[in-house]
Amino acid sequence: xxxxxxxxxxxxxxxxxxxxxxxxxxxxxxxxxxxxxxxxxxxxxxxxxxxxxxxxxxxxxxxxxxxxxxxxxxxxxxxxxxxxxxxxxxxxxxxxxxxxxxxxxxxxxxxxxxxxxxxxxxxxxxxxx
Amino acid sequence: xxxxxxxxxxxxxxxxxxxxxxxxxxxxxxxxxxxxxxxxxxxxxxxxxxxxxxxxxxxxxxxxxxxxxxxxxxxxxxxxxxxxxxxxxxxxxxxxxxxxxxxxxxxxxxxxxxxxxxxxxxxxxxxxxxxxx
Numbered sequence: 058x059x060x061x062x063x064x065x066x067x068x069x070x071x072x073x074x075x076x077x078x079x080x081x082x083x084x085x086x087x088x089x090x091x092x093x094x095x096x097x098x099x100x101x102x103x104x105x106x107x108x109x110x111x112x113x114x115x116x117x118x119x120x121x122x123x124x125x126x127x128x129x130x131x132x133x134x135x136x137x138x139x140x141x142x143x144x145x146x147x148x149x150x151x152x153x154x155x156x157x158x159x160x161x162x163x164x165x166x167x168x169x170x171x172x173x174x175x176x177x178x179x180x181x182x183x184x185x186x
Numbered sequence: 187x188x189x190x191x192x193x194x195x196x197x198x199x200x201x202x203x204x205x206x207x208x209x210x211x212x213x214x215x216x217x218x219x220x221x222x223x224x225x226x227x228x229x230x231x232x233x234x235x236x237x238x239x240x241x242x243x244x245x246x247x248x249x250x251x252x253x254x255x256x257x258x259x260x261x262x263x264x265x266x267x268x269x270x271x272x273x274x275x276x277x278x279x280x281x282x283x284x285x286x287x288x289x290x291x292x293x294x295x296x297x298x299x300x301x302x303x304x305x306x307x308x309x310x311x312x313x314x315x316x317x318x319x
Contacts, residue, residue: 168312
């Protein structure tokens with residue numbers, strides 16, 4: 058009985074591994090990227106969507122329409138979010154997201170650039186998590 | 187004759203030197219709540235800022251009164267490479283007045299600079315820049 062209580066309390070004490078979307082887009086809504094972040098500190102990308110003009114990509118059908126896309130490399134730290142997205146064979150770069158984050162008082166902002174080769178480059182701001 | 191040759195060589199050297207032009211880079215929050223403009227030299231291969239003007243709400247800082255009224259501000263560390271620009275502006279006591287952090291991206295004929303501006307004690311904003319005005 059005691060071991061059951063201990064096991065239950067351990068399970069309850071385990072931190073929840075929540076996931077949350079971060080969306081980055083330009084003011085004219087011409088391009089956007091969505092990143093589903095998870096893990097204890099939201100540094101693991103478990104899904105991604107990308108849109109540039111009428112072109113769309115998604116890492117799985119459940120996340121939206123479009124061609125397959127994968128996360129090639131990512132870095133989150135030093136007030137930066139750096140993500141490169143490729144096709145699902147990791148052959149061609151489909152998008153480069155480069156965002157700075159900054160905090161002051163109650164302000165928390167994320168701003169940077171999104172480059173989609175063959176489509177364009179945009180100023181983007183992000184929201185979440 | 188020797189003196190004339192020396193003058194000719196000096197003249198040729200001066201003409202061959204790269205032009206050190208300057209241009210204002212204007213960065214601002216979309217709603218105009220804050221801005222960071224800097225006068226950058228071009229042609230040296232590194233970021234060389236000659237003047238800076240910063241606004242946040244009703245506050246204004248200017249490194250050179252010729253560019254407009256404002257509290258004094260100094261140009262602190264400055265760095266630019268192929269993909270980033272970082273500039274810090276300092277007050278008279280070398281306290282940080284503003285921190286500009288930008289990423290650059292280009293595709294086709296599109297060139298964009300954007301990132302964040304933080305002004306300690308006042309706020310932080312996402313900013314976009316006009317790269318050369």
